[in-house]
Amino acid sequence: MSVDIQTLVEKYNTPLYVYDFNNITNRYDELKDAFGGKKSLVAYAVKSNSNLAVIRHLANLGAGADCVSIGEVRRALQAGVKKYKIIFSGVGKKDSEIREALEEEILLINLESEAEMKRVEMIAKELNIEARISIRVNPNVDPKTHPYISTGLHENKFGVSLDSAKRMYIYAKKSDNLSPVGIHFHIGSQLTELAPIREACGIVADLVRSLDAIGIDIKFFDVGGGIGVVYDNEVTIAPADYAAAILSQIKGLDVTILSEPGRYMMANSGIFLTKVLYEKVNGDKRFVIVDGAMNDLLRPSLYNAYHKIEAVQKEGEKSKADIVGPVCESGDFLGKDVLLPLMEHNDILVVHSAGAYGFTMSSNYNTRGRAAEVAVFDGEAHLIRERETFEDQIRLEASCDTSWQN
Ligand SMILES: *Cc1c(COP(=O)(O)O)cnc(C)c1O
Secondary structure, rough: OOOOOOHHHHHOOOOEEEEHHHHHHHHHHHHHHHHOOOEEEEEEHHHOOOOHHHHHHHHHOOOOOEOHHHHHHHHHHOOOOOHEEEOOOOOOOOOOHHHHHOOOOEEEEEEEOOHHHHHHHHHHHHHHEEEEEEEEEOOOOOOOOHHHEEEOOOOOOOOOOOOHHHHHHHHHHHOOOOEEEEEEOOOOEEEEEHHHHHHHHHHHHHHHHHHOOOOOOOOOOEEOOOOOOOOOOOOOOHHHHHHHHHHOOOOOOOEEEOOOHHHHHHHHEEEEEEEEEEEEEOEEEEEEEEEEOOOOHHHHHOOOOOOEEEOOOOOOOOOOEEOOOOOOOOOOOOEEEEEOOOOOOEEEEEOOOOOOHHHOOOOOOOOOOEEEEEEEEEEEEEEEEEEOOHHHHHHHHHHHOHHHOO
């Protein structure tokens, strides 16, 4: 990143998320270019980092948005994503969310069950429109990633089997209020192997061909997200190889390729900065206690995820330490057995690869205000989310009538 970390911390304090917007541009361009002249839309997975400035930046580059709640759809619209580039996915949508998405005339609603299709049909009928839908199929492919972030196996709750998908397409085709124009799958996150992607594409492309044979014309082939990133020393998938693997499976199909990258776009575009409070030793175990915690960055506690952690401008002999936050949970850690020199009060630690599923998974647990967020663009830093105050946190409680308790 092209700005001095010390300066950022002096100006914005910690805990702090910092995103490199030039890196986001590079990631977007690389993926978009990988699809070459083929019709494609990169629909950014808003859940990975839903800051309005991040979405706006991607919208300016031409990206669409993959949303999993009406709140995310609203964010995308607010940030300037074109409505015809917005996809609404997710395993459970409320009627009110479906209605609003239809009224906003977004590109596609991704259906994840037959029951959901019936709800969408009913609401579209009330609105007297034809809902553009896509069906999420579960190709039953093992993505070879962490079980918590694997989604494309029958044992996962996502999508429908190939057989039910076909039945649903036939039903939708006959319906006056459904327009089945897309097909969707998303087999998991942090994918580092191409074979499962190629396999899933092949299976789904075959379904598209068999639908074509019965007069159902699929226009959008949505390969989901999931491209893995480097947290430690993973060997990841190059965008060019990713695109080539997809294209090799859809030969002859006249479709627009949709992709829904989240982590790929954001993980290594962001860092999390935290200050050391103090060190302590229990028995022979060394702890560095910092002002950032699991409520700020949950991934280590939730998935035992690894984030590289480094001290800023600190010399000295290194030994292993657990980096822990102030939250009252044994599971509150940012890193384990991290090699660090002796740390002093107010020294800064950089937690790398924190741009995706960092801030968006943060909470107010222990009545800790959420961190501030800063964008760095062309060498300049800009605040894109203020640090949450105590008043922000209690606002919805303080506004309630308390006279019944007096
Ligand atoms: C979470 C999710 C994504 C984004 O996944 P990444 O691994 O961050 O790329 C894309 N599509 C759907 C449907 C998702 O649920």
